Amino acid sequence: xxxxxxxxxxxxxVGIAQTPxxxxxxxxxxxxxxxxxxxxxADAGIDPSEIGALSSYTMEATEEVDIVRNxxxxxxTFFSQIGYGGGAGCAAVGQAALAVAxxxxxxxxxxxxRKRGSGPRPWTSTSVQLRVPGQWTRPFGLxxxxxxxxxxxxxYMHEYGAxxxxxxxxxxAVRTHANRNPAAMxxxxxxxxxxxxxxxxxxxxxxxxxxxxxxxxxxxxxxxxSERAKDLAQPPVYLHAFAQGLPAEHQTMVNYxxxxxxxxxxxACARRLWANAAFGPEDVDVAQIYDAFSPLILLSLEGYGFxxxxxxxxxxxxxxxxxxxxxxxxxxxxxxxxxxxVHGFNLINEGxxxxxxxxxxxxxxxETCLVTSGEGVPTSALLLRR
Amino acid sequence: MSNAAxxxxxxxxxxxxxxxxxxxxxxxxxAAPFWQATKEGRLVIQACGNCGRLRHPPRPMCPSCHxxxxxxxxxxxxGTVWSYVVPHPPLLEPYSSLAPxxxxxxxxDEEPRxxxxxxxxxxxxxxxxxxxxxxxxxxxxxxxxxxxxxxxDGSTEALxxxxxxxx
Numbered sequence: 001x002x003x004x005x006x007x008x009x010x011x012x013x014v015g016i017a018q019t020p021x022x023x024x025x026x027x028x029x030x031x032x033x034x035x036x037x038x039x040x041x042a043d044a045g046i047d048p049s050e051i052g053a054l055s056s057y058t059m060e061a062t063e064e065v066d067i068v069r070n071x072x073x074x075x076x077t078f079f080s081q082i083g084y085g086g087g088a089g090c091a092a093v094g095q096a097a098l099a100v101a102x103x104x105x106x107x108x109x110x111x112x113x114r115k116r117g118s119g120p121r122p123w124t125s126t127s128v129q130l131r132v133p134g135q136w137t138r139p140f141g142l143x144x145x146x147x148x149x150x151x152x153x154x155x156y157m158h159e160y161g162a163x164x165x166x167x168x169x170x171x172x173a174v175r176t177h178a179n180r181n182p183a184a185m186x187x188x189x190x191x192x193x194x195x196x197x198x199x200x201x202x203x204x205x206x207x208x209x210x211x212x213x214x215x216x217x218x219x220x221x222x223x224x225x226s227e228r229a230k231d232l233a234q235p236p237v238y239l240h241a242f243a244q245g246l247p248a249e250h251q252t253m254v255n256y257x258x259x260x261x262x263x264x265x266x267x268a269c270a271r272r273l274w275a276n277a278a279f280g281p282e283d284v285d286v287a288q289i290y291d292a293f294s295p296l297i298l299l300s301l302e303g304y305g306f307x308x309x310x311x312x313x314x315x316x317x318x319x320x321x322x323x324x325x326x327x328x329x330x331x332x333x334x335x336x337x338x339x340x341x342v343h344g345f346n347l348i349n350e351g352x353x354x355x356x357x358x359x360x361x362x363x364x365x366x367e368t369c370l371v372t373s374g375e376g377v378p379t380s381a382l383l384l385r386r
Numbered sequence: 387m388s389n390a391a392x393x394x395x396x397x398x399x400x401x402x403x404x405x406x407x408x409x410x411x412x413x414x415x416x417a418a419p420f421w422q423a424t425k426e427g428r429l430v431i432q433a434c435g436n437c438g439r440l441r442h443p444p445r446p447m448c449p450s451c452h453x454x455x456x457x458x459x460x461x462x463x464x465g466t467v468w469s470y471v472v473p474h475p476p477l478l479e480p481y482s483s484l485a486p487x488x489x490x491x492x493x494x495d496e497e498p499r500x501x502x503x504x505x506x507x508x509x510x511x512x513x514x515x516x517x518x519x520x521x522x523x524x525x526x527x528x529x530x531x532x533x534x535x536x537x538x539d540g541s542t543e544a545l546x547x548x549x550x551x552x553x
Contacts (some may be wrong), residue, residue, distance in 0.1 A: 124478060126409055133409035136443055137503045141481045141514060142489045147473050150536070151491055155469035158524045175533060201486070204472035249449070256468070256491050256501045257442060
């Protein structure tokens with residue numbers, strides 16, 4: 001596999017912004033999107049009229065034309081939308097970076113605005129998901145993303161001896177980080193192991209605290225060439241490597257129909273990511289790993305090579321994922337489970353903060369950060385560095 | 387043959403894909419031979435007409451040899467539980483009223499690469515919550531049975547359910 005050295009460190013994230021995170025925000029999604037992009041441009045010291053590339057999720061409701069008409073962008077020459085829900089986040093940034101690195105635009109913005117806290121739950125739609133593969137799963141009451149991932153989790157526990165204590169290790173680690181982050185929805189809500197063990201079931205073997213939050217919120221970041229990044233308001237955070245991953249015979253969320261369902265898109269994404277990078281997993285100082293559900297962190301730790309297949313449960317022990325304690329602090333803002341669930345975009349901005357040295361759980365001397373998007377769906381990942 | 391009341395535990399079930407009843411499979415053209423066979427009490431799996439490779443869910447092209455020739459192979463209905471979950475509310479009605487129930491993934495004994503999502507029930511007509519979920523074990527032997535359900539428009543489908551195999 002030949003490394004994509006063309007993109008390596010060629011671009012940098014130079015502006016970030018976020019709205020408040022809450023169960024309910026008053027402004028509509030489009031307003032949140034526009035505001036957060038303006039704020040990210042202000043953070044970078046770039047006028048929004050300069051935006052030439054826009055990148056987001058296919059599930060994003062605010063379209064490029066709306067961004068352009070509201071923000072007064074002059075001429076947008078690259079726009080992309082990435083599919084597969086929470087798998088899209090890092091790809092929105094990565095494809096924006098590709099546009100800048102290849103000369104399609106000079107200033108790129110990636111964003112996500114979502115009122116998932118007060119808006120509808122996608123799984124409650126009875127019409128849109130009933131074809132392939134829904135006709136094979138939903139009539140039998142496998143209705144929600146949590147049910148679909150719980151199925152893989154049970155099998156994982158069976159094969160590798162993982163227990164609820166290991167899932168609790170994950171949930172408690174990210175909660176301790178949220179408890180240090182005033183912007184997090186769970187900032188003032190500590191969680192004990194007993195809280196975890198006695199919480200209600202959602203889909204056995206997953207309980208309430210194995211699930212992400214339901215959040216209204218929006219985030220954005222600004223990407224320019226590393227050359228231009230030298231002269232801007234914020235210290236540049238270099239996009240060292242980017243990859244997407246869609247493995248053979250994959251089915252989104254219900255990846256039960258191939259030889260090895262526990263080897264998900266993270267594995268394919270990781271192979272390309274590390275091939276593109278000048279360093280490996282042992283050199284990652286801090287990681288932001290997509291956590292719609294706690295077991296996705298176990299699967300991703302293995303997929304991205306932090307430990308061997310089946311060793312992730314042990315990797316979570318003795319606070320190994322916790323700031324100030326472990327070898328790999330994970331989701332230092334609280335992540336999707338304890339800061340906010342905005343389809344993983346808060347993980348991207350937290351990665352940037354770690355590289356700037358401004359996280360509320362700052363890993364001292366951190367120079368590299370892995371950010372991943374959803375496992376269990378066609379996915380993407382970024383390596384950031386100072 | 388149709389026993390909607392027993393399936394639902396008393397809830398209306400045959401209204402097609404709606405929040406008022408159980409979700410009926412929205413079948414596509416590609417899968418039509420599968421759903422036709424289940425009405426005849428048979429399990430068939432799509433196979434490549436050129437190289438014979440089995441594939442599920444069905445699709446237009448063989449990922450091995452790129453042939454678009456489709457055939458359908460009669461398969462044994464015996465399988466083994468590969469994994470299972472026990473959903474609790476919030477769920478759609480009528481599933482939420484039957485929760486906690488089980489959903490299982492079964493691999494076919496004849497071809498373990500081929501897996502199905504379904505429910506393990508006491509017998510072919512028993513409701514979704516007819517088994518104590520704590521008795522389910524990964525690796526236990528099960529057998530596919532077919533239960534005919536009717537949509538509001540009168541059309542029917544025979545859905546694959548699973549019962550315990552007693553050797």
